[in-house]
Amino acid sequence: MLEQQWQTNPGGPAPSRPYLQLGLSKNVTYTYDANRAEGDRIIAVRINGEALDLAKDYKVATFSFLAAGGDNFRAFKKGVNTDTALVDRDGWEKFFEDNSPVSPSYAKHAVQVTSLKDTYRVGATVSYTLSKIKLGSLGSPADKTVSSKLFYGDGQSVTLPSKAVVNDSAALSFALPAGASGAMRVESTVYPNGTKIVVPLNVTGASVTADAVAGTYGDDVAIAVTVSGPEETPTGEVAVKKGDTVVGTATLANGTATVTVDSEDLGAGASNLTVVYAGDASLSRFDRDGRRHDRQGRHDGVRRRACPDEGQRPGADRGHGGFGHWHRSHGRGDDLRRHHRLGSATVSNGSATVSTDVSGLTVGRHELSVAYSGDGNHEASTTAVDVNVLKGTAPLTATSAGAAYGTAAKVRVTGGPGASGLLYLANGDDMIAVGFLQDGVATVSLGKTVLKPGSYTLDVYYGGSASFDSAQTTVGVTITKGATTTRKVSVSPTKIVKNRTKATVTVSVAGAGFTVDGGKVTLRASGKTDTGTVKAGKVKIKLGKFTSTGSKRVTVTYAGNEVAKSSSTSFTVKVVKK
Structure with missing residues (x-):
């Protein structure tokens, strides 16, 4: 069915419209490569978050025109067709009646993946490009970053570096885990629109x-x-x-x-x-540099003989005392007095380990000068060492006390000191909030009615910056039902005559921070009960006739609904003889 979006006529010339894209429900996503051969363009399909099972029967709802194979979608004719007799216009109207107000999702259901191989070797480097990411709908915000995670083995996973979305595409490149093989997948989320992309990988050994x-x-x-x-x-x-x-x-x-x-x-x-x-060299990866750098960009030190005599044999006199300094170099041959000192250590038995704080250096390669001050037996000397400062990590933690429906729940997020940049909060496929991490701290407010009462596990994603890699975590948020206030608005007519008048009572039910829609209101007076349903915060209920005169107490009870708590009030009416 999806392959037939690239149109072909059975046994005839190609149609005038070579491509017709199908609209899919939110529970279906797929990846494709339009450059592949006919019949091989769809890479993977996910339904309700699970891979398409070719041995399973699926129920598909569509228009009668397509179900009959219209527009060359001949695959529909291979299924069992059941005519529901429903009209699409009526279905649309019913949906909006039941779900209003509604807000659009800007997540895209189909994303192109190019340069993906059918199989990969154990330990290989995987590179592919995601494109046609943007939905293009009116009001859709610009996509900024792609967050990805590789899943492999028995529930193992590794977070991949985030990638910026540039010209509606993002290029991913990463090394497969050493020794791991079999079916793998990369799950990516595009922020802020929440597009979900799953790319399957087949990794085999020799x-x-x-x-x-x-x-x-x-x-x-x-x-x-x-x-x-x-x-x-x-x-x-x-x-x-x-x-x-x-x-x-x-x-x-x-x-x-x-x-x-x-x-x-x-x-x-x-x-x-x-x-x-x-095996051979391509089946495993080794760091040929021989020097180790952690993700915070701090070099773990270089052990180097402090004496300028590089040919000194074992057991010969080695330098003691004196200092070894690391400086940020501004070019070979510069006067070291103009350099910024990053650390120092005392030479012992010809060597020293200098711990350096490189937080003031930008990400990338730097040439550092190492200066030995000399001692009574050794002259001063200098050398240089290259240090690669990597992006720092900003491991996230997030907490929330939750809130009542109609009140903005707040999520407190902490990351690495100095980390700043955009934060995204998502509930499954839906992006629900955006915040900003400033110096490792952020408080993100959720919309007052963005989550209905219940317990949620939200995804928290930090998009990274020029100095810090992206990071993600989850946070539990509990939303309780919102408070309501019920009151009498009016009674009409104001004069109620015994055994004659059926007065109409207008009742308002106000939510704390939200409009109440739905839920039963019950009026009780003189042993009789009358009910009505709240719409847009109000309800009109007609009272029955009163059989006696005098002041009558009327109690009003709102039963609540899926988002609103119950509430009640009371008032009196006067019944006259005539």
Whole structure:
């Protein structure tokens, strides 16, 4: 069905309109690549947050025109068609009657994914681009960032760096977890519009095959081995084992190798052998730099001999005393007196570890000057070291005391000191609030009626900044029913005659911070009960006839509804003889 959005005529020329996009309900999302071949453009479909099950039957509601295969959507004709006799216009009107007021969702249901491969190798780098992200509806705010998380293994996950949305697209690139394979997925959320994107990944290791062979005892046996990988041709070593004993090895060339085995190592008769591929450099990742940097951008120090004699042999006199300093360099050959000192340490046995505070440095590579002041036996010397300052992390925590419906619930968010930038709060697919993290602290107010009474787990997302990576957390928020006040507005007519007049009572029910709509109001007077339903905060109820004269007490009780608490009041009316 979704593939047929790219229009084709059965056995005829292409239609004049090559693409017709279907509108989908909010519980359906999909990813696609329009550049792929016909029939292969849809990458993944999610229904109610779960992957489409091709073995499952789904019920689809659509117009009779499409259900009959109109506009070349021939897939509809393969299903069982049930005519509901409903008219689309009536359905729209009924929806607005039952759900008003309504507000639009700007989340997009279909996003293009390009440069995605069918399979990836274990430990490989995955790169793809999300495009056509913006919905384009009137009033839709501009999308700013994409937050992503990789799910793999048995419930394991890793948060990926956030990416900015530029020209309606965002490019993602990340390394797969070392040693992990199998079905994976990347779940992304576009902020502030809340578009959800799920991209499936198929990660496999190398596949090893070998043919059974026969030989004569005393002669060598040649075993042909083929190793194939999901991306590039594997390289490295293969080994043939009998039990735990290696009986032969060979090096792969163009993915194949011939392993020569001495039959005397096997013995006469049938032998069960195991072919083992050890992997190659592309199956695991190593940091060749040899220096370690944490995400806060703080270098853990470089141990370097403080003496300028680099050729000093072990056991020779080593420098003691003196200071090693790290300075921010402003260019080679600058006078160190003009540099900003970042840290210092005392040399002991020829080395020192200098802890440096690089919070004043921008993200990126910096050349630092290391200056040794010398001692009684050693002259002063200098050198330089490169330090890569990475974005800091701002791990989020969020708390909320909740609120009553009609009152703005507040969410207190804390992050890393110095972190600033936009915060987004979402309830599932719906973006419900935006705030700003300032120096690691923010208080975000939710709309008074954005959440109905109940308990919620909201997603809190920090979009990051030039100095801090994005981060996310969750917060529990409980909304209770809102308070109401019930009062009599008027009684008409004002003169009530015994056994004759049926007076109409107008009652208002006001919510604290919201308009009450729905819920029963009951009037009780002289043993009789009359009821009505609140609409837009008011209700008119006709009283029955009074059978006696005098002052009559009327009690008014509002029963409440799904968002409003109950409330009550009372008043008196005077009944006359005539």
